[in-house]
Amino acid sequence: MSTPMVSRPLQSHLAQVFAQYPIEVAHGEGVWLYARDGRKILDFYGGHAVAGLGYGHPRWLAALERQARQMSFQTNALPMAIRERAAARLAKFAGLGLDTVFWVNSGAEANENALRLAFKITGRGKAVALEQGWHGRTAAAGAVTWGALEKWYGFPRTPFDVSFLPRDKPAAVERMVDRETAAVIVEPIQGLGGAYDVGKPMLQALRRRCDEVGAVLIFDEVQCGMGRTGAPFGANYHGVVPDIVTAAKALGNGFPVSALLLSSRMARELKYDDMGTTFGGGPIACAAAEAVIETIESESLLANVRQVSTYIRATCVIGPITGVQGAGFLLGLKTSRPAKEVQAALLERNILTGTSADLHPRQQRKTRQSKLARR
């Protein structure tokens, strides 16, 4: 069976740091990718969970074009109605009472800023994250990403101490989150950790403990937010409200945009210069986010996620598929064979999927410990 990932030709001018699927995309429409060699491919992958509305959605296209013609770019230094409107729309869509928005550009940048705020506000020195969590490749976001230090982190040291909490042990929360803890960062439904739903008991335990010790609870909803679970955010899905939500990926449907949604407690602590950005809050990015939310609402896409997710859960457990986990459209199929083999077989049938690892926490801890011991 062929492997779905290939390396680029050596003459490529692109940095050789990632493998690629053997599909040269010519164009996309809705859920379909059209390859240069004539194949029509059903895309379950959406470019790392970004194209939530699919490709070329008319409302999204129109919004980008309108905004680009009207005013393509201005920084936060100049007020613009579209920036305010998109922020209000995002806060209302979330419905979590996190009504202050700061626009940035990528998931990692949103998490970096969320962590910075938590350290500034609490004046403390340590963070807690979950095993198998993924938060991005910048210095702070990488520091709270499980396994980054062993695999790719690169910086000589992390900017603060981090403890990793087993994701399935609410009982460990009290011991690991203490009065030194500035921030706890968690994906309510982990993406790269195997489409794993961390679950309400764990999130509630974290909320309770953060309240007790005065730590800031951050939900990284870069992947599981923006309707992916069938609710606006994982926070709504589980009924647990953090102090900060970070959103990215499907927020712009492919136009780079991310955001922090802050509670009034966080917002009250903000001072000028606490955060800053050149591109964040750019008008086209805000128009994209506004169009995404308008589309989710006007086309009842949350209900569609719930319906189709139920259908997938009921029909996909066949052949090498032994189970389904996750929530909404952040679903992982558990496979009896290595997932990469199943992915390659699907691609041969013109179905594009992504894979992620869901090693049992004990297994993963062992791998991590043996890697550290070898260093």
Ligand SMILES: Cc1ncc(COP(=O)(O)O)c(C=O)c1O
């Ligand atoms: C949950 C989560 N957080 C953060 C990130 C980082 O986002 P970005 O690649 O936009 O920096 C990712 C990327 O995959 C992610 O899945």
